[in-house]
Amino acid sequence: MSFLLRDRSRRLLGDLLGPYRRQIIVLVAIIVTCNVASLSIPYLVKVGIDAGIPPMLAGSGPGTLVTVVAAILVAAAVQLVTRQVFLRMAGRLGQGILLELRRRVFDHFQRLSLSFHDGYTSGRVVSRLTSDIDAISEMLQSGFDDLVTAVLTLVGTAVLLLALDVHLGLVALLPLPVLALFTRWFRRQSSIVYRRTRETVALVIVHFVESMTGMRAVQAFRREPRNQAIFSRLNTDYRDANMRSMRLIAVFSPGVKLIGNVTIAAVLLYGGTLAVQGEVTVGVLAAFLLYLRQFYEPMQEISQFYNTFQSAGAALEKLSGVLEERPDVAEPADPVTLDDPRGRIEFRDVEFSYLDGTPVLPRLNLVVPAGQTVALVGTTGAGKTTLAKLVSRFYDPVAGRVLLDGVDLRALGEETRHAAIVLVTQENFLFSGTVADNIRFGRPDASMADVVAAARAIGADTFVSALPEGYDTQVGKHGGRLSAGQRQLVAFARAFLADPAVLILDEATSSLDVSSERLVQRAMQTVLTDRTALIIAHRLSTVEIADRVLVMDGGRIVEDGPPAELIGGTGRFAGLHRAWLESISEHG
Numbered sequence: 001m002s003f004l005l006r007d008r009s010r011r012l013l014g015d016l017l018g019p020y021r022r023q024i025i026v027l028v029a030i031i032v033t034c035n036v037a038s039l040s041i042p043y044l045v046k047v048g049i050d051a052g053i054p055p056m057l058a059g060s061g062p063g064t065l066v067t068v069v070a071a072i073l074v075a076a077a078v079q080l081v082t083r084q085v086f087l088r089m090a091g092r093l094g095q096g097i098l099l100e101l102r103r104r105v106f107d108h109f110q111r112l113s114l115s116f117h118d119g120y121t122s123g124r125v126v127s128r129l130t131s132d133i134d135a136i137s138e139m140l141q142s143g144f145d146d147l148v149t150a151v152l153t154l155v156g157t158a159v160l161l162l163a164l165d166v167h168l169g170l171v172a173l174l175p176l177p178v179l180a181l182f183t184r185w186f187r188r189q190s191s192i193v194y195r196r197t198r199e200t201v202a203l204v205i206v207h208f209v210e211s212m213t214g215m216r217a218v219q220a221f222r223r224e225p226r227n228q229a230i231f232s233r234l235n236t237d238y239r240d241a242n243m244r245s246m247r248l249i250a251v252f253s254p255g256v257k258l259i260g261n262v263t264i265a266a267v268l269l270y271g272g273t274l275a276v277q278g279e280v281t282v283g284v285l286a287a288f289l290l291y292l293r294q295f296y297e298p299m300q301e302i303s304q305f306y307n308t309f310q311s312a313g314a315a316l317e318k319l320s321g322v323l324e325e326r327p328d329v330a331e332p333a334d335p336v337t338l339d340d341p342r343g344r345i346e347f348r349d350v351e352f353s354y355l356d357g358t359p360v361l362p363r364l365n366l367v368v369p370a371g372q373t374v375a376l377v378g379t380t381g382a383g384k385t386t387l388a389k390l391v392s393r394f395y396d397p398v399a400g401r402v403l404l405d406g407v408d409l410r411a412l413g414e415e416t417r418h419a420a421i422v423l424v425t426q427e428n429f430l431f432s433g434t435v436a437d438n439i440r441f442g443r444p445d446a447s448m449a450d451v452v453a454a455a456r457a458i459g460a461d462t463f464v465s466a467l468p469e470g471y472d473t474q475v476g477k478h479g480g481r482l483s484a485g486q487r488q489l490v491a492f493a494r495a496f497l498a499d500p501a502v503l504i505l506d507e508a509t510s511s512l513d514v515s516s517e518r519l520v521q522r523a524m525q526t527v528l529t530d531r532t533a534l535i536i537a538h539r540l541s542t543v544e545i546a547d548r549v550l551v552m553d554g555g556r557i558v559e560d561g562p563p564a565e566l567i568g569g570t571g572r573f574a575g576l577h578r579a580w581l582e583s584i585s586e587h588g
Contacts (some may be wrong), residue, residue, distance in 0.1 A: 003054060003556060008317075008320040008321070008324055009313065009317045009320045011318045012316060012320040012323065013316060016097045016100060016101060016504065017097070017441045020096070020097070023089065023093050024093070025092070025403065026089070026481060027086060027090060028148070029147050030082050030086045030089070031082070031145070031149065031462065032152065033078065033082050033151075034078070034079055034082035034083050034086060035152040035153060036156075037075045037076070037078040037079040037082065037232065038075075038153070038289075038294070039153070039156045039157065039160060039294070040071075040075045041072055041075050041290075042160075042286075042287045042290035042291050042294070043160065043164075044068055044071050044072045044075065044281070045072070045163070045286055045287055045289055045290060046281075046283035046284055046286060046287035047068050047283065048064075048065055048068035048069065048072075048283070049281070049282055049283030049286055050063040050065075050281045050282070050283035050284070050459070051064050051068070051069055051283075052065030052068050053065065058389070070275065074088065077316065078267050086145070086299050087145075088143070089369075090140075091141065093140075094137065094140035094141050096137065096440060097140060098133060098137055098140065098401055101133065101136065101319070102129065104323060105128060105129060105133075105319060105323065106129065107324070108110075108322065108323050108395060108573050109125060109322070110329050110450045111327055112325055113327045113328040113394070113395070114389070114395065114428075115392045116325060116327070116328070118515045124202070124206055126205055126206075126209045127201075127202045127205045127430070128318060128319060128322060130205065130492045131198075131201050131202065131205060131315070132315035132318055132319055133315070133319075134456075135198070135308075135311040135314070135315040136312045136315050136319075138308055138311070138312065139305075139308045139312035140394070141542075144465055146305050147305045149298065150298030150305070153295070153297075153298045154292055154295065154298050157291045157292075157294055158173060158295070160291060161173065161291055161295075163279070163526075164166040164284050164287060164308060165274075165280050165284055165288070166290065167274075167282060168267065168270065168271050168274065168285075169288075170290055170297075170390045171266060171267055171270050172267050172288060172291075172292055174263075174266075175259050175263050176373070178259065179259055179296075180254070181401055182252070182255055182259070183252075186248065186251075186252045187306050188519065189248055189308055190248055190306065190310065193241065193244045193245045193248055194310045194311050194314075195239070195310070195314060196241045196244070197241040197242060197245055197311070198311055198314045198315070199241075200234065200237045200238040200241045201238055203234050203237070204231070204234045204235060204238050204459045205232055205240075206225075207230060207234055208231065211227050211231070213293060215273055219396065223292065231490060232250055238314065247399060256296060257296070259295030260292065260293075260295075260297075263292060263296070264289060264293070266291050267285075267289065267292060267455040268285075268468065271284075271285040271288055271289075272285065278337040279427070282478070287495050293586065297314040298522065299318060302349050306510045310534055328395065328396065329393055329394070329395065329396055329572075330410075331413070331414055332410060332411050332412070332413065332548070335411065335412060335413030335414070335416070336407055336408065336411045336416070337412075337413055337414065337416045338404070338405060338412065338420060341404060341405055341416075341419075341420040341501040341502075342370040342371075342501060342532075343370040343371060343404075343405070343420070343501035343502045343531055343532030343536075344368065344369055344370040344403075344404070344405050344406070344532070345366075345367070345368075345391060345403070345404060345532060346366070346367050346368070346402070346403040346406070347364045347365055347366040347367075347390075347400065347401075347402055348365060348400050348402075348403065349364075349365060349399065349400035349401075349485055350365075350366070350390065350397045350399070350400035350401070350402060351363055351397060351398045351399040351400055352366075352386060352390060352395065352398050352555075353398055360383050360386045361383050361386060361387070361390075361397075361555040362554070362555050362556065362578040363400075364383075364387070364400070364555065364556070364557070366550075366557065368534070369532075370405075370501070370549060371530060371531065371532055371536065372384055372532060372533075372547050372586045373528050373532075373545065373546045373547045373548070374534050374535070374546060374547065374548045374549075374550060374551060375535045375536075375537060375542070375543040375546035375549045375550070375563070376388075376534060376535065376536045376537075377537065377540070377543060377547070377549060377550070377551050377552070377573065378548050378551055378552035378553055379553070382514075382552040382553050382554065382555070383552050383554070383555035384507060384536045384552055385536060386555070387462055387534070387552075388423065388504045388506050388534055389408075390402050391421060391502065391534065392423045392503060392504060393410075393417060393421075395407075395528050396410060404417075404420060404421070404501075404502070406448075419498075419500065420500055420501045420502060421500055421501070421502045421503075421504070422442065422495050422498050422500040422502070422503055422504070422532060423504040423506060424491050424492065424495050424503065424504065424505050424506065425506045429478065429479075429553060430478060430479030430482070430487055430490060430491075431475075432474075432475070432476070432477060432521050433473070433475065434471060434472050434473060434474055435464050435467065435470075435471050435472070435473050435475060436448065436451050436471040436472065436473060438479070438490050438494060439451045439454060439455060439471075439490060439493045440494075440497060441493050441494050442494055442495070442497065442498035442499055443497050446497055448471070450497060451471060451493075452471065452498065454494075454496045454497035455471075455489075455493045457493075457496055457526050458489060458491065458492045458493050458496050458523035458527055459522055459523050459526070460486075460490060460493045460523070460527050463486055463489070475487075475490075489523055490522045492524065492527050495527055496527050497574070501531055501532060502531065502533070502534070503527060503528065503531055503532070503533045503534075504533070504534045504536075504538045505524070505534070505535045505536065505537070505542075506522075521545065524542070525545055526544065528545070540577055540580040543563055546563055547562065548560070548561065548562060548563075549561060549562070549563050549566050549567070549573055551571070551572050551573050551576075553572070558571075558572065559573055
């Protein structure tokens with residue numbers, strides 16, 4: 001049924017199944033053997049009745065009947081063994097495919113640019129890795145098994161019915177057009193219903209993840225009732241979609257059984273008449289009835305597989321769409337490496353705008369010598385953070401070039417760039433794990449001695465040593481067991497241990513109280529030594545440690561000079577500095 005998939009979904013499925021071609025051939029051979037054994041049993045019953053019972057009635061021994069019974073037991077044993085082997089092999093194959101699919105999706109999500117993640121919610125990400133993978137898992141674990149078994153049973157049974165007796169076989173197959181129309185109706189309706197089910201479950205997951213992720217804001221603004229109302233509505237929609245699916249099955253499943261039972265009754269009536277007239281044997285009639293029972297049961301399995309396939313096909317389409325997303329920040333085909341980056345940054349005629357097309361940096365030219373600490377100040381939207389993101393290469397400029405030591409960032413390899421440039425943000429995100437794990441985040445191979453040395457260098461060792469388990473203390477979700485200042489110190493220790501040539505601090509002290517800010521500023525002075533630094537700060541106390549201040553407005557640099565020189569002038573920075581001093585005196 002891969003022809004029902006779109007091209008990209010078919011390519012993904014073929015790519016995933018490619019390494020398992022031999023196993024798939026073996027599985028097909030096993031399931032064919034299993035079905036042949038199953039289909040042989042009614043025929044052996046016919047032989048037993050027609051060839052085994054009459055000799056016994058004539059006074060002969062039960063030799064023939066015993067032989068037939070032995071053959072039935074052998075067929076049942078073959079069916080049992082092949083079924084077990086098939087399920088085990090199919091399970092391993094399915095789990096191998098799912099393992100590779102999850103790996104690909106997770107790896108690809110990490111490599112996609114920030115512009116993608118800015119528009120792709122965390123709830124949708126979770127939905128791709130949970131409900132969509134589960135839908136494909138259901139198809140791999142049971143769907144294909146049911147389909148192959150059902151198709152082989154239908155074809156094999158139809159052939160055997162006609163082979164046993166053409167006239168009786170035609171009567172048995174007479175309801176097939178009605179069954180085909182009924183199945184077609186069900187397939188169309190289920191396609192609509194199951195698509196709605198996938199859509200509603202995705203919305204439930206998205207809302208749940210976003211509500212849990214933003215729980216602090218939810219509770220701070222007393223958003224719980226509104227969020228609960230939204231979740232109740234989405235949950236009700238999901239329930240209603242599932243109920244429509246169940247109602248559809250409630251019509252189809254009994255309908256198939258009714259057609260099957262009516263057919264059995266018709267065959268029994270017509271076959272009984274033929275048997276009385278001596279045109280068919282009792283064994284043939286018994287085999288017909290057994291085969292008919294086998295014939296109509298797979299119709300439900302095929303319909304169920306179609307539903308599973310619809311769900312898995314929709315999930316595969318979403319996943320293949322994600323996997324075909326290309327990063328806006330593409331890796332170079334022939335990356336350049338810098339053995340000993342110095343940290344000289346240069347913007348040459350750089351222009352940049354986000355997706356809406358609004359210019360953020362109209363045309364920027366800037367040179368930051370290696371080892372210089374530059375503070376970026378200006379109002380919100382002036383372009384400070386955009387400048388930092390371009391240096392970090394979270395985005396590429398629309399025009400112009402950003403260079404590190406004279407090399408365009410687009411030409412640098414990923415490892416070289418990440419080793420040379422580190423960004424520390426105000427969120428100072430910590431991952432679940434120990435303090436030591438978070439410090440060595442940028443250098444996973446760092447020893448504990450290196451971790452402790454980095455913490456001591458920036459002044460974090462004092463508070464870390466006072467924690468219940470020291471460096472082995474679990475920081476909790478998002479570092480929730482540490483204060484904002486402690487999280488920032490851990491982030492600085494992480495940056496110090498990574499030892500980049502360029503360090504970018506994006507409002508790294510904006511969320512701290514005065515005492516924590518002083519600790520962090522002392523750490524900053526240690527971290528910034530002998531490296532190029534860009535500091536984005538609204539608090540002008542942070543600017544005092546800079547060698548140079550750039551005042552930005554509308555993506556342009558309107559003032560440029562040493563802090564003391566600008567403070568003594570009459571420009572914007574001098575006005576900002578005076579306003580900052582007044583605010584300190586008012587709150588002193």
